[in-house]
Amino acid sequence: MTMTKQILEALLFAADQPVTLAQLAQLSPEPVEKAAVRATLEDLAADYEGRGVQLKEVAGGWQFLTRPEHGEWVRRLIQDESRAKLSRAALETLAIIVYRQPVTKMEIEGLRGVDSSGVLKTLLERRLVKILGRKRVIGRPILYGSSREFLQYFGLGNLTDLPRPEDIRPPLEGLPEEMQGEEFAALEELVEAQAVGDGGVGHEEGEPPAA
Amino acid sequence: MPYQVKLPVFDGPLDLLLHLIRVQEIDIYDIPIAQVTAQYLAYLELMQTLNLDVAGEWLVMAATLTYIKSRMLLPRSPEDEEIEDEEDPRRELLEKLLEYQRVKAMAEDLRERELEHREVYCRPPLDAPEDDEDIMLNVTLFDLLEAFTALVERLPEAEAQELVIEEMSVTEMIHTVVERLEGEGPIAFEALFEGATHRAEIVVTFLAILEMIRLKMILAQQRQPFGPIRVSLTVEEKQPA
Known part of the structure; x- marks a missing residue:
């Protein structure tokens, strides 16, 4: 009995978290190649193109997930309000850890230029x-790295799903959009007021997006 | 000039500097240090006026900026002119800023992924039969020592032969143990010592386990006193509900 697409579909539907190729292969009474399982999974994932549910590789395993564009609807159904976003400091720290792991707290602080103990503690607590x-x-010193939960949280199959550091926007092409947020408007005005006195260097950014 | 300011929150001195550079469209490779220093200090003053906690790193940056400024003001001696690549006093700061800018871009990339994945839902767990794991006892150091002693006693008498022993550090062993636990899930304490042939290797494994427990990387538990000890990753223990 081979592991058909239908069997895999049933298994992944019943699972409540990502299932790895190894776990799936183990379920088969006769030996199966992990590569063969992967191929069938990819085939199955293709079947779900254009559906409300997707089959995705997350944190080294495979999982059925709703599509992001229906998030609003699903949220209404399950009344999920609890998803707090990570702070900017936490994201920066995570970025350093992910791209430089294994990395020490001192190395992180060297890059960020600020004390990062609190942020690190939060990230450890959130696993x-x-x-x-x-x-x-x-x-x-303790060495930090990213966890499986990290992959799960960001919906990544594995770390290679992240852009390579050299592919990340080159330094000069503008800063993260987030810095254009409302909270920065006031200082922009302040600095602009000073700058105008210096010879009129204005800023061209449009209105900050509504929060 | 009375000025109503809703103070933006910067993550640190580098964050503020990058902001000043961006809004004024300054060439980051040629920072007008006097101007930026003045603005930076003005911001610091603002923070102090508002009784915000000004952490040490803000002051360190103020000192650094002032120092760079003073070095830029000093006339270069004729000998200096000859040395072509005399280091720009701003260079170290520039490198830090570029590096930090990159970190911010990475963080932004993560933010986009976070926002997208927040819109994605998976099925909640089925009503699986309750595992009676909550009654697991945490193992004491003495339980561990006892299990360890039992292991060492079971070690086969070493045959007299010349061997090249490949040494493994505790750190490396920690990596190994983490990998195994990640791959196989919770396993028996004894299983972690499988394949260990030398006393030294067993000791290193044991030290690794102790260290990992101390760092709260793993949990050692047993169902009843003197029962078999099971080791699991702390990370694995709590699945998001």
Whole structure:
């Protein structure tokens, strides 16, 4: 009995979290190649193109998920209000950890230029970050890395789904849009007022998007 | 001039500097240090006026900026002119800013993914039969030591032969244990020592386990006193509901 597309569909439908290729292959009474399972899964995922549900590789496993464009509707159904966004500080710290792991707190702080103990603690508590061990230097600082929950939280199959550092917007092409948020408008005005006195360097950004 | 300000929150000195550079469309590779320093200090003053907690790093940056400014003001001696690539005093700061800008871009990329994935839902768990795991006891150090002693005693008498022992550090062992636990899920304490042939390897594994418990990376639990000990990753323990 081979693991048909239908069987895999049933398994993944019944599962409540990502199931890995290894786990799926193990369920088969006769030996199956993981590559064969993957191929069938990809075939199945293709069947779900254009449907309200997608089959996606998340955190090293496969999982049925609703599509992001229907989030609003699903939220109404399950009345989920609890999803708090991560702070900018937390995202920056995570970015450093993900791209530089294994990394120490000192290295993180060197890059961010600010104390990061609190943020790190929060990330550890939310399990987005894990301790990988200790660095073999004086003081044996703890090394941090990203966890499986990190992949799950951001809907990533694995770390290679992230853009490579060199593909991330080159430094000069503008800053994250988030900095154009409402909270920055006031300082922009303040600085602009000073700048105008200096010879009229204005800023061209449009109105900040409504919060 | 009375000025109503809703103070923006910057994550730190680098964040503020990048902001000043961006809104004024300054060339980051040629920062007018006097102008930026003045604006930076003005902001600091604002923070202090508002009784905001000005952490040390803000002051360090103020000192750095002032220092760079003073170095830029000093006339270069004729000898200096000859040395072509005399280092620009702004260089170190520039590198930090570029690096931080990159971090911000990465963070922004993560934010986009976060926002998208927040709109995605998976099925909640089925009503699976309750595992009676909540009555798991946390294992004490003595339980661990006892299990460890039992293991060492079971170690086969070493045959006399010359061996090249590949040494493994505790850190490396921690990685190994994490990998195994991630791959296989919770496993028996003894299983972690499978394949260990030397006393040294067993000791290193044990030290790794102790260290991991201390760092709260793993949990060691048993169902009843003196029962078999089961080791699981702390990360695995709580699945998002």
